[in-house]
Amino acid sequence: MAPKSTRAEATLDQDPSGVVVAQAQDRVSAVMGEIAEFWGFTRTMGRIFGLVYMSHEPLDQSTVRSRLSISAGSASTTMTALLEWGVLHREGRLYVAETNFFKLITAVLRQREAARVEQGIGAAREVIDTLRAADQDDARVRFALKRAEHMLGFFEMGRSFLEAFVERSPIRAILNGLARTASRLRPAPLPGRSTLELDDDHDTAEAAHDQDTHDQLDP
Known part of the structure; x- marks a missing residue:
């Protein structure tokens, strides 16, 4: 051999x-x-x-x-x-x-990743419901509630992005949708800062962001 x-x-x-x-x-x-x-x-x-x-x-x-x-x-x-x-x-x-690699990626996003995002949204909503039913006079409860609401907003923004990507929406529509969602997403509370301070900061930043978004996406 x-x-x-x-x-x-x-x-x-x-x-x-x-x-x-x-x-x-x-x-x-x-x-x-x-x-x-x-x-x-x-x-x-x-x-x-x-x-x-x-x-x-x-x-x-x-x-x-x-x-x-x-x-x-x-x-x-x-x-x-x-x-x-x-x-x-x-x-x-x-x-x-x-x-078609785009088709392969969207199939994975649609069948698996989207389901995980929905799971996260469901869990966040359950946590929020539990915290809202708790004693709102307790600063720890208010802090945890703000964090959970912030997390829910992020998951919902992720879902919007996935849906837009999977459906192959025009890029302009994707950017507008994400900009609108992001503008409503308040920052997570930081230890040692009151939620009122964060709300004031966010309202100021949101107004500036809305103007910037309008200038960039709607020339």
Whole structure:
């Protein structure tokens, strides 16, 4: 049997372009695996997408298993999940990759990130309801209530941004919407400062911000 290095050299001589393409596929597959893991998905999901994305022809599950050295069970489970996310599309027994990256990102935002923001909004509202029912003469309660209201405002602004991004609203509409939301978001109270002082500071800053926003967005 010929040494491994000899076989590799023979392959390079016979199909140099194929070797270059395979190396590119491996590199993209590895990078996509790292990105997927960073986003909270499995590395295998990213690796499979990277390989299929870089393939000039649809791939079957057997080819994917062989190229990535993964088990049949892992390939089947992962590729099914990728189909559900819209990352892969199936053509009979073959798979092709979604190439619209904006569509991929918005799918994640719509199905996962938006749900987390809604969870945060729900939790903030529950905390606010509890604090509003407590003794408002207690400075600690008032402080905690202001902090919770500030957090709720931030979450709601985040939801507005996600909704605008997912729906691909015009940039001008996004900026106007965020500017209006941000102008209503009062600063979180600081220990040792009364809420009345913060309200006075915010009212002054809000008036200046409204004028700046009008000048920048409505020339």
